[in-house]
Amino acid sequence: MKSRTEYRWLLPSVLLGEGEGERPARRSTRDWIVDTALFLSACGLAIASAPDIAGKPRAYVVAEQVLGALACAAVWLRRRWPVTLALATALLGSVFTLIGGAGVVALFTVAVHRPFKIAGSVAAFFLLTAIPYVHLWPDPDVGVWGMFLLIVALTMMIFAWGIVVRARRQLVISLRARASSAADEARQLERERIAREMHDVLAHRISILSLHAGALEYSPGAPPEQIQRAASAIRTSAHQALQDLREVIGVLRQTPEDARPERPQPTLADLPALVEESRQAGMDVALDLVEPAPSVPELSAPAPPEALGRNAYRIVQEALTNARKHAPGAPVTVRVTGARGAGLTVEVANPVPAAAHRRQTVSEIPGAGTGLIGLAERAKLAGGRLDHHLADEGAFVLRAWLPWS
Known part of the structure; x- marks a missing residue:
């Protein structure tokens, strides 16, 4: 049972959609490739957006470089704490420019792996933190509002891209689930068909066995020829019943790859x-x-x-x-x-x-x-x-x- 202190630490994780039960599984080869590509993308965006350090305090420049490197390294934690990483990079990105690359990756990750109510709130927080940034570091060419609109457009583009990826993944998962359900339903219908055939065939055979056995029981003094015919009918019906049962069990045991064609089924003839x-x-x-x-007298009946x-x-x-x-x-x-x-x-x-x-x-x-x-x-x-x-x-x-x- 958790103590009050443990629940206090757990509450932020639950609110952010990052509970204890969401720990990702071991990365696959594809996951390593994607994470490496996003890490290099974050580093490339940080380098491309590196600001002019002329006239800035040395302590600020060192802090920005250190925090920028740590933010890029934190991209490797995006699968475990995507919302926390996104909020942290958005908050630091309101002051430091080199955080932007990691912030882009974090926002995309949240849009892909979290529901819209959480991802939308994180995207709105990114837009709010852009207000102090454009006032601290305005672009002389486009001005404060022009730079703010550019950041809004880039943020919404990244957010929309993540939403599309999430929707596609959910569609694929839904289609796989439907295919699996359809396969299970088809197998169930096939087993019901086999059970129906088994009942129809075996009930007929066993009823004939019971009828002949009853005749022998109630006619102990019957002529030998009649007893021989009844015994022969019992043996034939029992043999056919066993053959039918063996074929049904064989169909249930075999896989689709080694399925054999069924024997000719009875028809109206x-x-x-x-x-x-x-x-x-x-x-x-x-x-x-x-x-x-026949519909035409010259033709035979269909x-x-x-x-x-x-x-x-x-x-x-x-x-x-x-x-x-x-x-x-x-x-x-x-x-x-x-x-x-x-x-x-x-x-x-x-x-x-x-x-x-x-x-x-x-x-x-x-x-x-x-x-x-x-x-x-x-x-x-x-x-x-x-x-x-x-x-x-x-x-x-x-x-x-x-x-x-």
Whole structure:
């Protein structure tokens, strides 16, 4: 805990914007080059503005030379105490000419490294200290006011230059921060996409595994051929689930440099195979896939884009998984219609079991979970929409519309 004396010494530093937490890091090579250039500039300006010492007291001449050399050497401290250095050089510069070079560098440093409210106050102090200087050492050619206006113009030019440099640095920092934020957001979106694909695929595979395993459990006396088919289906589904999981984990681990192209993704043409796989698992699924009509009779019907077909496939896949989970044994109807320009409509309906129908007093959708949320996000990202409701006849209907431009 700081004593009252320590706080008294700390107060000026806080007011000047030079607190304890602003100690600069070790100078880089670029910092050494810039500091050396500014030190030589301060020395050059001091030599160029050296006054005529004829008729001046010897003590004044010695003091000016000593203070001028110390001010140039103090330029190396501009990163640690820029405001203090600027105020000191401005105050001494009201009497001594050789301080001007270090004062120029100090004012520029404050304009670059301090906010406008501090830098503007320091610039105003420089203008105030110029008043006694022009009266002590007037120029016979331009007069007192002419010299004062010249100092004001030079001070404002240096101050404006520092403000421009500061604004450019802040712009670069802001652009870098935006780029970093955009990169993080892109990585997050990619992981969400992978997680969505992982859920859609693995939920489908695992539900088929559960269905076949349940059939074996409740039919211990089934014929050997049926048991063999169920075991083969379990082995195939488990193998495919592991392969999908391995690929997703591989995508998460790899870097962009060693990224490999993904395996071909399912499209609308793979829907019959998906339905057949569900039928083999014991589901009663009816597929109504309406081919889009060609706009010109002589031409063939246009095929949906791969991204559109993949989204439709995933929606049907998740809908079948939900049907197996919440309405086992119920017949499922899948209908896919659409045309280019009108969009693609996917509708999956299945009767709701009586028990689930009675439990739906709290929620209108029986068994709604993260799968439906993921489907809604998928449809929204594709520019479409997805809704699900319980029809009057007691059937659960999931309907999605996807744009087809």
